Amino acid sequence: MILAVLQARMSSTRLPGKVLMPIVRAPMIIRQIERVARSRRIDRLVVATSTDPLDDAIEAAVRRDGIAVHRGPLNNVLERFVGALDAHPADHVVRLTADCPLADPTVIDATIDLHLASGADYTSNSPDGAAYPKGLDVEVITAAGLRRAAAQADSPEAREHVTWDVWNHPDRWKISWLSDAPGEGEVRWTVDRPDDYAFVATVYDALYPADRAFTSDDVRAFVRGREDLLNYGGDRRA
Template sequence: MSVAILQARMSSRRLPGKVMAPILGMPMLARQIERIGRASRVQRLVVATSDRPSDDPIAGLCERIGVACFRGSLEDVLGRFTAAVRAYPADTVVRLTADCPLTDWRLIDECIALHERMNADYTSNIIERTYADGLDVEVMKRAAIEAADREASAQDEREHVTPYLYRHPERFRIVHMRQDADEAAMRWTVDNEADLDMTRAVYAALHSKNPDFDRHDVLKFLQANIRVAEMNHALG
């Protein structure tokens, strides 16, 4: 069984409250949840946010749309993530972040399948990147993330979830998910207003025609619409 933990918070430094920014009338977080929900290999989705009052809107959204929400430390992100895994246990854990509303559920399924086929401790497409920034997927064994939570002490290893795992390949079996095309320079994440404008333009063009649009549809659209593709280029 696999559980996807989707990290979300309101306190983004560059674009505060971005996860609740509307995209075609729905909060960005809800749009991403909608897309993750199509992944056939994810049995449960949990939004992990902080216990600070500033993140109450995230918890409220989860309640309204019927998605599990776990709340924990704002600063100790690894501790919050691992506590969410303990609350919603599964052998396979998928880590996703809420600033990726163009996430592709097919990639999530492919990464889980690769992880299980290779009997890996940690599998991702972010270390040796060939996919666009914003299509990030990390998959790990529950035992591996439990070990990281017990042993990681460096500040950046607590503020982020997985560095302890991929910094110790002598201990954990690390698998990299790659594709032949190198699209690593593309920016499909949302960190600033320009990113949000680009994402809204993609949704406006694609969603009404096909709510199931995937990364290939996004790439085709951006290649045909250079103005949109370059909206966030200067700030990337």
């Protein structure tokens, strides 16, 4: 059983409320869930948000689409993940963040496939020097590994970043990296600033009406055909 946990909150410091900003007439988080739902390896998805009243709006938005929600401490994301796992038992957990509306289901599946084949505790698609665009990040961890990370969490960073212990103590974990990444670590598709949102909204307006399942290659081709988008906001976009 593979559980995807999509973490989301309204209180982003740089772009508050971004997860519910509209993308083609729906909240951004719903557009991301549409893409994640095309994964053939994920068995269930749950949105992990906080008990902060601001996040009531997230719960309402995703429940309207029949998506499960787990709520936990605002400042302990790791506890939220473990709570989601307790409520929806699984063997492996896929960590996703709700600022990635261009999430790629084929990349998610490739990361999961590698994780299962390698027997790793933790697998990611973003090794140094060979990363996919920011916004396509995928992390997969065994249920036992997630619980171990929670038991060992002894700092605010570990509680906020979920896989902090893996990244900072790789000697403690069996790790696999998806190594065929296209070397696009400088490409920015995540949404963390107003210009990121404007970029993603432009991509969706162009591609979504003709093909709701548009691919990452479709995004690359579209951006490369628009000189004004290539370095939009000062970041490489394709």
